Amino acid sequence: YNIVLLPGDGVGPEVTRAARDILRVIGDFYGHHFEFSEHLIGGAAIDATGEPLPEATRAACVASDAVLLGAVGGPKWDGGKARPEQGLLAIRKAMGLFANLRPLQVSPVLAHRSPLKKEIVEGVDLIVFRELTGGVYFGEKTRTADRATDLCEYTVPEIERVARAAFQTAQQRRGKVTSVDKANVMETSRLWREVVTRIHAEEFPDITLEHALVDSMAMHLIRKPREYDVILTENMFGDILSDEISVLGGSIGLLPSASLGAGGPGLFEPIHGSAPDIAGQDLANPVGIILSAALLLRHSLKLEDEADSIEAAVAAVLAAGAVTADLGGALGTRAATEAVIDAIR
Amino acid sequence: YNIVLLPGDGVGPEVTRAARDILRVIGDFYGHHFEFSEHLIGGAAIDATGEPLPEATRAACVASDAVLLGAVGGPKWDGGKARPEQGLLAIRKAMGLFANLRPLQVSPVLAHRSPLKKEIVEGVDLIVFRELTGGVYFGEKTRTADRATDLCEYTVPEIERVARAAFQTAQQRRGKVTSVDKANVMETSRLWREVVTRIHAEEFPDITLEHALVDSMAMHLIRKPREYDVILTENMFGDILSDEISVLGGSIGLLPSASLGAGGPGLFEPIHGSAPDIAGQDLANPVGIILSAALLLRHSLKLEDEADSIEAAVAAVLAAGAVTADLGGALGTRAATEAVIDAIR
Ligand SMILES: CC(C)[C@H](C(=O)O)[C@@H](O)C(=O)O
Numbered sequence: 001y002n003i004v005l006l007p008g009d010g011v012g013p014e015v016t017r018a019a020r021d022i023l024r025v026i027g028d029f030y031g032h033h034f035e036f037s038e039h040l041i042g043g044a045a046i047d048a049t050g051e052p053l054p055e056a057t058r059a060a061c062v063a064s065d066a067v068l069l070g071a072v073g074g075p076k077w078d079g080g081k082a083r084p085e086q087g088l089l090a091i092r093k094a095m096g097l098f099a100n101l102r103p104l105q106v107s108p109v110l111a112h113r114s115p116l117k118k119e120i121v122e123g124v125d126l127i128v129f130r131e132l133t134g135g136v137y138f139g140e141k142t143r144t145a146d147r148a149t150d151l152c153e154y155t156v157p158e159i160e161r162v163a164r165a166a167f168q169t170a171q172q173r174r175g176k177v178t179s180v181d182k183a184n185v186m187e188t189s190r191l192w193r194e195v196v197t198r199i200h201a202e203e204f205p206d207i208t209l210e211h212a213l214v215d216s217m218a219m220h221l222i223r224k225p226r227e228y229d230v231i232l233t234e235n236m237f238g239d240i241l242s243d244e245i246s247v248l249g250g251s252i253g254l255l256p257s258a259s260l261g262a263g264g265p266g267l268f269e270p271i272h273g274s275a276p277d278i279a280g281q282d283l284a285n286p287v288g289i290i291l292s293a294a295l296l297l298r299h300s301l302k303l304e305d306e307a308d309s310i311e312a313a314v315a316a317v318l319a320a321g322a323v324t325a326d327l328g329g330a331l332g333t334r335a336a337t338e339a340v341i342d343a344i345r
Numbered sequence: 346y347n348i349v350l351l352p353g354d355g356v357g358p359e360v361t362r363a364a365r366d367i368l369r370v371i372g373d374f375y376g377h378h379f380e381f382s383e384h385l386i387g388g389a390a391i392d393a394t395g396e397p398l399p400e401a402t403r404a405a406c407v408a409s410d411a412v413l414l415g416a417v418g419g420p421k422w423d424g425g426k427a428r429p430e431q432g433l434l435a436i437r438k439a440m441g442l443f444a445n446l447r448p449l450q451v452s453p454v455l456a457h458r459s460p461l462k463k464e465i466v467e468g469v470d471l472i473v474f475r476e477l478t479g480g481v482y483f484g485e486k487t488r489t490a491d492r493a494t495d496l497c498e499y500t501v502p503e504i505e506r507v508a509r510a511a512f513q514t515a516q517q518r519r520g521k522v523t524s525v526d527k528a529n530v531m532e533t534s535r536l537w538r539e540v541v542t543r544i545h546a547e548e549f550p551d552i553t554l555e556h557a558l559v560d561s562m563a564m565h566l567i568r569k570p571r572e573y574d575v576i577l578t579e580n581m582f583g584d585i586l587s588d589e590i591s592v593l594g595g596s597i598g599l600l601p602s603a604s605l606g607a608g609g610p611g612l613f614e615p616i617h618g619s620a621p622d623i624a625g626q627d628l629a630n631p632v633g634i635i636l637s638a639a640l641l642l643r644h645s646l647k648l649e650d651e652a653d654s655i656e657a658a659v660a661a662v663l664a665a666g667a668v669t670a671d672l673g674g675a676l677g678t679r680a681a682t683e684a685v686i687d688a689i690r
């Protein structure tokens with residue numbers, strides 16, 4: 001298996017190394033050979049080449065079996081002409097990664113660390129499907145001295161494919177999809193609601209579908225997060241709501257994400273940012289990228305047992321309290337990674 | 346003083362009546378004459394005239410000293426060609442209400458009802474300034490069988506005026522403004538950030554200004570809401586974040602809002618919706634609209650003592666536990682209103 005590593009910026013390199021070590025252990029244990037190649041993206045790529053997504057990186061990603069990314073961005077590149085985030089947006093588009101999946105399970109061991117009351121977050125088990133290559137992110141932009149515009153644009157096929165992916169996942173879960181839009185204001189949201197409703201009726205009548213407005217959803221996610229199973233939404237709303245949700249579990253450092261296209265390689269990354277303030281100090285929580293590596297095994301390499309084994313090891317380590325400082329523990333990035341490796345063994 | 350009442354739909358009429366009764370008591374007590382005229386908006390207006398904002402309503406609002414609105418919308422009008430919400434958007438535009446203010450103070454008496462831990466929400470005291478007549482709400486929309494678009498658009502003067510309003514308010518508070526955008530993706534956000542930064546430097550150097558991305562703000566608001574004083578943002582982000590924030594205080598039924606223009610009459614409304622499921626049953630919490638009436642007195646009629654008197658009465662009533670069912674109390678809408686009237690007296 002040919003895996004591209006994109007360490008990126010800030011804590012990206014150290015957590016990417018942690019995930020690579022875990023994957024090597026899994027490879028030895030189950031008898032797979034993972035071939036790793038490292039490429040530049042984000043601020044690191046701007047520094048080296050002037051561009052946030054060099055052509056060599058793009059080509060390697062597209063030709064790989066899967067991509068594992070650390071993090072991009074940082075104040076160092078603020079105000080520059082090339083922005084690190086452009087690298088991330090460009091690789092999503094180049095790889096056709098139209099669905100961003102963010103699962104959230106609130107661990108009973110960590111529920112007390114949530115800013116929400118334990119009785120509200122305990123047992124939360126949901127997954128966000130965020131459309132990732134459309135909407136206001138990729139529409140035409142204009143700018144004059146006095147005026148700026150961003151175009152939010154969706155086509156029927158763009159909505160259909162991410163809706164199908166969400167419904168299929170719901171069939172393997174609790175059978176419920178909540179589709180989020182702003183249909184009382186936006187034309188793209190009215191199209192979104194129409195298409196999701198039709199795909200549901202035609203292809204997934206066994207699934208329970210409900211529609212919610214993004215503003216009320218921002219409330220409901222805090223008041224009754226346990227009610228949700230699969231949440232399906234467009235790019236910008238997904239960006240906002242999935243970050244809001246990420247707080248429920250007590251530490252954003254734990255959370256993985258998978259970005260998938262139509263059969264090609266997927267891209268996997270923790271949802272935390274590059275955290276330049278703690279970069280290079282062995283302080284970052286490696287769990288987010290380690291669980292992203294598990295999603296990589298499951299979704300891109302179809303190695304289900306191997307993925308389960310990482311997830312079980314992480315659960316054991318969290319239950320034993322072998323955690324980094326963001327979770328009140330005493331371990332550094334490397335020691336926390338070793339703890340997961342020991343648990344796998 | 347000439348006050349237009351727009352009862353609207355669902356629980357709108359009964360809470361509007363409550364606020365009118367309170368204003369009458371204040372008028373008697375302080376020797377003001379409030380002249381009320383009632384007009385149609387939303388679903389009620391669609392039923393009666395076919396239009397969500399009849400011309401008579403528009404004309405009366407523009408000619409008034411202030412407008413008090415109940416709520417609009419409901420499933421009854423779903424799928425119809427005319428939507429109740431269009432009435433609300435149209436009156437905001439017609440009255441030039443470019444700034445929507447939503448203050449939130451978490452009452453120590455009610456902090457335990459928040460889904461967040463008491464130690465996180467206790468002492469929260471913030472105000473959201475949401476730009477209300479620009480952005481994706483009012484940009485051009487297109488629709489074909491296969492494709493839909495919404496244009497998000499901002500001009501420099503639109504950003505300047507709401508930024509000034511936010512900075513001025515910060516001068517009377519703790520002196521901090523957090524401006525929220527998505528400058529790593531949107532051109533309108535980059536313009537937003539530039540203009541807010543310039544207005545700050547040129548006119549309000551005494552204020553502390555920070556910028557935040559909307560996705561991280563959705564997290565921070567849950568993790569550390571006490572850190573915020575004035576939050577300034579564009580229309581759609583303001584819609585989402587202010588609803589998210591509204592959950593912190595334990596009941597959305599308590600929260601007022603003010604929509605202001607450049608010197609003309611303002612529009613005041615509770616932030617809760619029309620709640621058709623409990624309409625007409627004397628169950629709705631009148632506090633949201635009663636506190637909106639206080640904002641009306643303060644902002645549009647410049648009657649500061651009168652506004653203070655309503656707010657003090659509400660605080661006393663909440664502290665005494667004389668509350669409606671949404672707050673665990675036994676009072677109906679009318680009895681809760683009477684309790685506030687008694688406290689004013
Ligand atoms: C870095 C930024 C462009 C990106 C986004 O908005 O998509 C990030 O917030 C994310 O969610 O992956």
Ligand SMILES: CC(C)[C@H](C(=O)O)[C@@H](O)C(=O)O
Pocket residue numbers: 184185215430433434584
């Ligand atoms: C009803 C709807 C159009 C409105 C909005 O999105 O502005 C509402 O959510 C609000 O916040 O006042």
